[in-house]
Amino acid sequence: MLAKNICMQLAVLILTCCCAWGQTAVPRAAGVFKLVKPPVIDGKLAENEWPATGWESDFTTLGKPDPAVKQTSFILGSTEDALYLAVKCLEPDLANRSLFQKDEVEIWKHDGLEFFLTQPGAENYFQFLISAAGNRFLLKFRPKQEAGGEGWESAASDFEGGYIVEIKIPFALIGAQPKAGDMWRFNLARNCLTPNADRHSSWAQTGSSFHDQEKFGTMLFLEKNSAAEIKQLLFRQRFSVISAMVDSYISFTRSFYPDFGRQAESELAQAGWEELEKAGAGKGDYEEEKLDTFLRRIEDIMLVLKKLDHRHKELLKEKLFR
DSSP states (O other), X not given: OHHHHHHHHHHHHHHHHHHHTTOSOOOXXXXXXXXXXXXXXXXXXXXXXXXXXXXXXXXXXXTSSSBOSSOEEEEEEEOXXXXXXXXXXXXXXXXXXXXXXXXXXXXXXXSEEEXXXXXXXXXXXXXXXXXXXXXXXXXXXXXXXXXXXXXXXXEEEEETTEEEEEEEEXXXXXXXXXXXXXXEEEEEEEEOOSSSSOSEEESSOOTTOTTOGGGOEEEEEOSSOOHHHHHHHHHHHHHHHHHHHHHHHHHHHHHHOHHHHHHHHHHHHHTTHHHHHHHHHOOSOOOHHHHHHHHHHHHHHHHHHHHHHHHHHHHHHHHHHO
């Protein structure tokens, strides 16, 4: 009986480890575009105020990898003295929103946005709350929660099928002046109380809480406003994650089930892992076309790991529980 219990515990441990592969959240990054002139914060996307390309989207349900039912998109920009954010929230049911029209902390309980911002290595972070009506409230965590903070702006307006929010955050409020190439951490989250919607959705997959700083995405202050700059960052970040996953998976399967390990190495090689590994070891920057290829290859490798994980998990169940 003791031996059987030990085997069962080992089986659970192995299956738990196997299930981890393919479930790691992919790091996200967004560029902060240099703006020619400051946008007017009126909740309207005036022509030539914001770049036409570079918008981020693909929000997921809080705590799950599932796409949010009602999607959100945004773009980041900066001038010498401030960070700007424009957000478009798709909402076909505008009349049933819960609109909070006070500059108070309870904004988070109603339809609106939560913008989290911090710098690498900083203990403190900022939580900017913006209602769908354009009202705002700021919370600072240093690391204790502090309320208040003036000098930033927000505005909102409706359009057919949704609403727009614009935000201006002076760098003086953050206490830092970024330069091109600097990277800050952030996340944008949405609260939606209308029917047939996810109550909470998020740009970065932060798990069960919007406040997990370790899982925030990255904003890169661009030098040339080029797509290649952000793709270079995405490639380095995502290669680091996928490389650790591949190494861990191969090491694990070699140790416990060598046949699995050999099979995994073969399928990963067919998916182009060796070429990707060489690219990840390189120190220089790559052309945008190459970066597109590498990013697609990372998606292919992730898919292979998920399939291997599922297949090997089923085989382990057959071997360990029969």
